[in-house]
Each structure stands twice: as C-alpha cells, then as structure tokens.
Amino acid sequence: MEAFDPHTIERRWQQVWNDEKTWQVPNDATGPLAYVLEMLPYTSGDPHVGHLKNYAVGDAVAHFYRRRGHTVLHPMGYDAFGLPAEGHAIRTGKNPRVSTDESIASFRRQFSDWGISIDWSREFATHQPEYYRWTQWIFLQMFGKGLAYRREASVNWCPHDATVLANEQVVDGRCERCGFLVEVRQLEQWFYRITDYAQRLLDDLDGVEWPEKVKTMQRNWIGRSEGAAVTFRCAEMSSAYEVFTTRPDTLFGATFFVLAPEHPDVLKLAEGTEREREVRAYVEQALVADQFERSSSSRPKTGVPLGRTVTNPATGAEIPMYVADYVLAEYGTGAVMGVPAQDQRDWDFATAFGLSIVRTVQPPADFDGEAYTGDGPAVNSQFLDGLSIADAKPAMIEWLGEESLGESRVTFRLRDWLLSRQRYWGCPIPIVYCDDCGLVPVPEDELPVLLPVIEDYAPKGRSPLAAAEDWVNTPCPRCGGPGRRETDTMDTFVDSSWYFLRYCDPHNETAPWDRSVVDRWMPIDQYIGGVEHAILHLLYARFFCKVFADLGLVGFQEPFKRLFTQGMITRNGTKMSKSKGNSVSPGDIVARYGADTARCYVLFMAPPIMGGDWTDEGLEGVHRFLTRLWRLAQDVRAESADDRRDGGDDLLLIRASHRAISKVTDDIDGQFAFNTAIAAVMSLVKEVSRIHHEGDASAIARREALVTAASLLFPFAPHTATEVYLDLTGERVWEQPWPEADQRYLVADTIEYPIQINGKVRSRITVPADASTADVQALALAEEKIVELLAGKDPRKVIVVPGRMVNLVL
C-alpha cells in the first residue's frame, strides 16, 4: 500500500483552495456573518512557532464558524513599518523596503504552506502607500478635532534607538524593544489625546468578553482615582497650590507640603531664602537621575525644605514646604499634601525630616504599624470626628466646596499617546511648518505624503528624513510660501490601530472604508493574539474605534467583542530564542512532517491559553496519529460495502462517534480546549482501530466512524481531514455542515455504580439507566459483598448520587 504522504496531500488541497478561492467572501454575503481575526504579524524576519500557534488557533475557529453556517471573514495583512523592521534591515544591511518585502514574502509563503484559510483578496501591508495614505487621513481627522496635537513635554527617550517612546513602550524604566535605560527629555512631540477617552475606555471594558486578566491590566493602566482637589495658599508669596488627594478626609492631618522637582514654581519659591542653593542642586540632580531608580518605593526619602510655608486650609496652621523626588510631576498636580499618619510614604518622609505626625483616623488598639490606611473613626478632625472614611470624605468635600477651597475630582494615570518617532521607517506625519501659518495640515487630496527613498536612514537623534532636503522643503499648502515638512514618523502602533477596518473594504480608493461595509462585519467576533499586547495595541485600537464612532465613521464603540490570548511556547522550560539556540523553525517542521502535524501539535501540546513546552517526541506522536487515521481510512475504503448490523460493535462505534462529536463541539465552542478536542478524535480513531482489527463491526459502520473523525479533525488538520473525508465519501468536508451529536447515543442503557462504605469503594453494581434512586439504593444494599461487609448492621446514612455512586456511612 502507498504510504501517507502529507506533502502531496497538502499541496493538492492548497492548490484547490487557491484556484477556487475557497475562503474568499463577498461583502454582500447573506446569512450569519462572522469576523475571525488573528493579530496581524509584525514582519521582521521569518515566522516562528508562536505565529504557527496563533494562526492554527484562529484557523480552527474560522473553520468551525464556517461549518456551523457562518460566512467568515478571515483576512491577512502585515504590520510592516516600525523600529524592529528597520533594525532588522540595518542588521542585514538591506534597505527596509527590501528586507520588509522579503519578510512579507516569507510570511505569505508559510501561511500558504500551513494551509491557513485566508481570503487573500483582502491582503495588504501597512507600509504600502495605498494603506498609509489613510493612516495619514485618520491623523488629519484627529488633528482637526484637536485629538492630535503637538506640545513640549517630558518624554521618554531611548538612547539606543535614538527616538522617543510612548509610556506604554517603557517597561521597568527600559525600552521595551532594546532594553536600554530610558532617559527623560524635554521635547516637543506629537500626541494623541487618548486621555480624553479614559473614562469611556474604562467603562466599556465591562461590555467585552475578554480574559479578566487583560481587563484588569487595562483598568490598572488607565488608573482611575476618585478624590478631591484642595487649594493650599502661600501667604508670603501670595500664591496658591492645588493638590489632588484620594483622602480628603485626612486633611486635618496634613503637616507638610511637597512639590515635585519638576514643578515650575520650585525655584521661584526658594529664591531669596537660605535654601536657594541647596534646592537648586537637588532639583538639578533629580532631573538627571535614573527614572527607574527614582521611582522605586524602597528608596529612602530625600528632599529639601523650600524655606516657605503654606496654610493648611482645614486647621489654619502654617506647614512647611519641601521639594522631594518621591512626588511625581506628571501625576495629579505635581504637588501633594503630606499626611504622615495615614500614608506610609509621607510617614517615611516625616520621620526622615522630623516632622509632626497627627492621627486623623483612629487605628485599632492592636495596631502596631506606622501609617494607618485602614478604616476607623476620624479623630483630631473637628467636624469630621467619629465619621468613617466613607462618610468623612464627602463631608470634607462639601466643606471645601462651601469654603471655595476645593472640589471633588477624578484623576487618571493614563497619559496621552506619544506618537512621533525620530526614525525613518514609518508613516510620515502629514503636516507642514510655515513661518507665517504655523502648523498646516497637508490637504486630503494631496495624500499620501510619500515616504521618500533615501540613502542614509540610520538613526541619529533627529529624523533621518530631515536630510532629504527636496522632500522636506515644500510650499505651504495654505499661503504657498516656503514650508518644511514634519520629519518625524508615526509609531507603528498607529498603523495597527485600524487595520482590521481596512480588511472589510481593502480596495476603497476614496475613503479608508465604507461605513456600511464595516458595520456589517464589525465588531470582530473573535480576536486572537498574544497577551503582550494587553495594554498597547488593544488599548490604542479601542481608542481609535471610539474616535471613529464619534466622527460618525463607524457604528460601534468596541472593536473586539471576544478576545483570546494564547500562551507562549517554550522549549526546555525557557522562551525560545535564536541566541539561546533552542528555537524551532516552523518551516523546518512543516518540511519534515507536514503542516497538519505541526498545527495539531501546537494545539495538542497543552491548552492553547497556556504555554507549552515543545518536544520533538510529542510532535512525532501527533504525526503517528495522523498516519494511523489515514491508513485506517485506506483499509476501510478498500473493503466492499456491506450492511449495518444492529447492536454489537456497530452500536459501539456509533456511540463513540457521538461522544466525540459532543466533546469536540463543546471544547471548541466554549473554551478553546483544542488539546482535549484533538484527544477526543484520537480516542475515536483508536476505538475504530481496535474494532477494525479484532471486532466485528460492519465496514460501513467503521467507515462512518472514520468519516466523523475526519470531519471533527478538519479545523485542526484540514488537509489530512479533507483527503480522508473525500476518500470515504466522495465529498468535500469543508462543504459539509458540522456534525451534530444525537442525544440518544450519548446516554448509556446501564450505569455502573461504585458502592462505597465510608468513602471507600467496596463493590459495584450495574443497573438500568432509568432506575430510580430508591431502586439503586435497594440494589446496593442487597449486593452480596455489601451484605457480607455490613454483617447485619444498618448504615447510619445512605447517599445515592444519581448516575454517580452510592456511599454507605456506618
């Protein structure tokens, strides 16, 4: 007999799907629609096993939706601009256009080799002018609404990549990409006003079906705090300073006042006092200090008195002012009231500087800590005394309002999204600087502003585009006078914040998309990707959607209805990396075992939501299973048709088939438990094999069982499943509906009950499935061995769990 040859089979079906455009869907499709999407690949280098897993998961979901009657949009594109792609180009000595296009070709080839069911008619890459023209158009809409703006600010600067970074791209004080320590610089940069949407981004998380973990990460990142703004007056300078506090109830305990070193008034306040020199030195040192180091809570508190006081608005007392670097300039107002008795940081500072500490919440008698943050009656707080924190807060806010000293306020941790980059390989920002007109947007009909081809694109601290004089110098679109183009490019995350909308209408030349088309497909029914995007891509894309909704460009608020985040594949327990030499190339695996084996294995090795450790042995096990299924199918096909037999092994096979249908359907539908779904198909095939070799089932019964196995396996191993299904039925499995489990075959005629005495299994009885609880109890008590063990005693209690077991308690 001929051998199982996955490569021939896989090429055959890939050819068919390609020639017949099987997975292509029209925008005017009728019936239920579904949009299944995996995060688009970032194209620097070649695909790795993480990609294989991502698209194997998504493809299984897409196939499942299709076979359950949906028209499924399942497109593909490439995230092509950005730093890593440029870095890859520099490392390989190629122009980014060339190296990126090579990478795209590599991804495209492998997606095809893996047999992923993609509608190729919608393919695009974000570095193509036909695409980024609309990225620029979106920028202009945002600019027009004041949602894209330019301002000077303290920003994160990566000295290695020679560019600024968004807050989201700084991890533990280091550049997310290269790991270099990030510096703070005062620079004028472009921002998207995502903070305007903080509350909505927070609220709408409640309506999406996402992993709680990811929602929590976004909530933390947005960081909403409720509290009050309180004004402290400095009489001698006739100035006033506002603080934000989440504990207005503790105002009577504010015994000092602290400004951040970056606070604009610090030097002015110290001027002329004996502390001036000391303050100046402290501020200078704080500004150049390592940010990560500075923001460590374990560091001892430092600071310098400003030689001034402010008035505590509640007590009327004059309290000393300090500058200290534990206060952050960018959060709240850059100033805080020091309440040492109820805040550990303030406690640490007060003890270091010998400041007074006044309890305003009575700690319990056994409290032996320092600052007390728990609840308790207010003390030393005049009109608040005796109130709990929850009651004291509104009471204080009301009083502050009456006295015009403060008001309730909500503060967010989220910062605006810094979108400009001083790098070459990105989407140009469509703005012209004119001496007379200022910032002038490039008119929409002049888009795209093409990224010029330049020789030297190496990073040098300002955008390499600045060197392209011909490109930079351009007439002002408004007055026609001399103008200069913006030379910064956009963050890659801008490109990927709207790509899923373009898939709906990829060839539209007059708009980024047609709203009616997008509203048909969106929001995405199932989005799939790595958890590393929890607060980057996933937050930015949500922000964009809300802006589009406000602009009337889309009819929904949230882009991703359901989200699945896959776990990372490791090898020998550690992350795969080329430098460690433990990486596995999906290309090599597919070349050796075929795509179906590779796909099934990454799904089978562990629940896809978890990580999994790659072993070559495990891979071979899956390959053996596919081989066994195929060979069994060949054997059964060769047999001549016969008649079904009632009962016996025929019935066993029917039951096994329906059990498998039920299990696989539940596993895919509910929880992406593809590992157990595949195991259930293995189980079925094993049963067919056993009966085939030593049972007496009819050929038709064995054939039907294998047909079911192939049908269920199709989402995971589409080529092998298609081949087997065709061999046994003459039909194309992807054109067949998903099988349905028949309840009649799922329930057994008889049930075996274990009989426990005091929780230990002592005997067993087999009873008809429809026996009543009383019958089961009677039969259990009458069972020979049990009668013997009871020796005439009556059990104290008899527990019968229907369908499960019987427990006798003595």
Next chain:
RNA sequence: GCCCCCGUAGCCCAACCGGCAGAGGCAGGCCCCUUAAAAGGGUUCCAGUGUGGGUUCGAAUCCCACCGGGGGCACCA
C-alpha cells in the same frame, strides 16, 4: 511589598455543579508482525493530586496558612 494564574504518573496534560484519580500523547516493559531491523499493531507498568490544617458522608476540586514556578502592578498621593 500587593494582586492574579499554575503545581496531578518519569514527562506534556485530562477529570462536568465536590462523587470510582486517567481521556489523549510521550518515554519505559512485554507480545504480535518481520529472516532481521525500522515502521506498524496490541498490551502493560507507573501517581493518590506541592506541604500542613479545615469544611464535608465524600476534596485534585471549596476555605486558611505555607512552599515552588509564571505573570501583572509597584512612591499614582
């Protein structure tokens, strides 16, 4: 330091609402097939669920404490 997830056989992993610890795979043993080997087929061994308590007729599952691994947050007032 705080929060979340995970610890089940030599290994990867199952176990519905608390009800016989085992679905599937790997590795190992044995048998069949084979002149032999590989491939293949069959069969079998192996844990009482990280540790210690608790609740319960009954705990891998629920509760508490601890240990180990992973992730997130971390001077956000």
